[in-house]
Amino acid sequence: MKTPDASASDPPAGTPALELSRKAGGQEDGRLNGSSPEGRFFSKLDVLRCDLCPRRCLIPPQGRGACGVRGNLDGKSHIPWYGFVTALARDPIEKKPLYHFRPGSSILSIGFAGCNLRCPFCQNWRISQLRGREKPPGRYLEAEDVVALALDDGGGPPGGPFDPPQIAYTYSEPLVHPEYLLDCMQLAHRKGAANVLVTNGCVTQEAADEIIPFVDAVNIDLKSFSRQTYQKTLGGDLDTVLDFIAVCYENGVHVEVTTLLVPGLNDSEAELKSAAHFIADLEASRRGRVIPWHLSAYHPDWHWDVLPTDPAALLRAAEQAREILPYVYAGNIAGEAETRCPHCGKTLVSRRGYRIDTGGLTLKDAEYDEEKYYCCASCGKDLSVIVY
Numbered sequence: 001m002k003t004p005d006a007s008a009s010d011p012p013a014g015t016p017a018l019e020l021s022r023k024a025g026g027q028e029d030g031r032l033n034g035s036s037p038e039g040r041f042f043s044k045l046d047v048l049r050c051d052l053c054p055r056r057c058l059i060p061p062q063g064r065g066a067c068g069v070r071g072n073l074d075g076k077s078h079i080p081w082y083g084f085v086t087a088l089a090r091d092p093i094e095k096k097p098l099y100h101f102r103p104g105s106s107i108l109s110i111g112f113a114g115c116n117l118r119c120p121f122c123q124n125w126r127i128s129q130l131r132g133r134e135k136p137p138g139r140y141l142e143a144e145d146v147v148a149l150a151l152d153d154g155g156g157p158p159g160g161p162f163d164p165p166q167i168a169y170t171y172s173e174p175l176v177h178p179e180y181l182l183d184c185m186q187l188a189h190r191k192g193a194a195n196v197l198v199t200n201g202c203v204t205q206e207a208a209d210e211i212i213p214f215v216d217a218v219n220i221d222l223k224s225f226s227r228q229t230y231q232k233t234l235g236g237d238l239d240t241v242l243d244f245i246a247v248c249y250e251n252g253v254h255v256e257v258t259t260l261l262v263p264g265l266n267d268s269e270a271e272l273k274s275a276a277h278f279i280a281d282l283e284a285s286r287r288g289r290v291i292p293w294h295l296s297a298y299h300p301d302w303h304w305d306v307l308p309t310d311p312a313a314l315l316r317a318a319e320q321a322r323e324i325l326p327y328v329y330a331g332n333i334a335g336e337a338e339t340r341c342p343h344c345g346k347t348l349v350s351r352r353g354y355r356i357d358t359g360g361l362t363l364k365d366a367e368y369d370e371e372k373y374y375c376c377a378s379c380g381k382d383l384s385v386i387v388y
């Protein structure tokens with residue numbers, strides 16, 4: 001006879017209860033001990049892993065990584081964008097921006113396609129974002145052609161910027177094309193041209209180690225000082241970028257850093273202060289070698305329609321950063337920027353837009369080798385803050 005409170009699903013009296021809890025060794029997750037029968041409807045794929053950036057994409061055959069440029073063709077690595085140049089121009093070096101490397105010079109600038117980040121306010125998204133978009137206009141150029149163009153003095157007007165042979169890899173992310181970059185950079189060095197990298201700095205240590213020996217100057221985007229912003233909004237990794245800045249600096253590359261101030265995203269006083277302290281701590285490790293910081297005005301683009309950076313707020317942020325760092329510049333706004341001699345305080349370089357006056361500098365040949373170096377035209381002291 002049933003007891004009054006027994007339910008219909010209860011096991012009959014005397015049946016041992018099945019233990020289903022994980023604690024009791026149950027298998028809610030399946031037969032994890034490998035005793036299951038073989039599954040059907042699977043294919044063995046030659047998936048490749050790209051170790052160039054921290055995304056470390058697993059790329060199936062006929063697929064592309066998140067940057068859209070590195071792929072897998074029938075199980076083999078595939079870089080169809082090798083040598084595809086989307087932009088080619090001779091720019092003032094201040095446009096990179098580099099303010100303390102060969103001021104007043106012009107530089108051959110080449111741009112590529114694709115990027116490993118997804119900054120929703122990207123100002124070059126037409127060439128940086130490839131997924132689901134048409135191939136951007138451009139053409140293939142051999143590394144030899146790029147270097148030959150850099151060696152040509154460009155026939156600039158008398159009295160214009162001087163033209164030491166130098167190449168900037170810029171506009172969209174150059175580091176997703178390391179094979180082409182290395183071919184150009186190594187040849188450039190053999191022919192006596194300098195290499196300038198303008199990058200998001202988001203590559204693995206093993207890739208950085210191969211490229212940095214051929215880089216003379218770099219401008220690195222420090223897009224935020226928040227791990228969360230890098231991960232969730234930009235698709236990158238803050239620690240990787242900080243490591244890249246440090247490794248470039250420690251290896252003797254001339255380093256400048258740029259932060260685009262996007263209102264409400266990365267412009268809090270606390271965040272900017274943390275970034276400034278990071279740069280200052282690096283500088284303190286090698287006294288004398290400065291890392292100029294460019295705080296740059298954002299304007300709405302691509303998926304981001306927040307109002308542009310207020311110029312007054314930008315100037316205020318630059319002023320506050322100067323309490324921590326000696327060389328901070330406000331960029332992308334009207335106005336003048338100057339660099340003063342750390343010894344006598346006289347103006348070394350003044351800039352109004354891209355009109356650059358380097359009258360406060362003297363460029364001298366070193367006595368015992370082919371190096372050149374800058375001195376202050378006023379007090380005559382050697383300058384370590386401006387490099388050739």
Ligand code: SF4
Pocket residue numbers: 050051052053054055056057064065066067068069070115116176
């Ligand atoms: S470089 Fe491109 S393919 Fe390689 S891991 Fe990064 S996003 Fe993926």
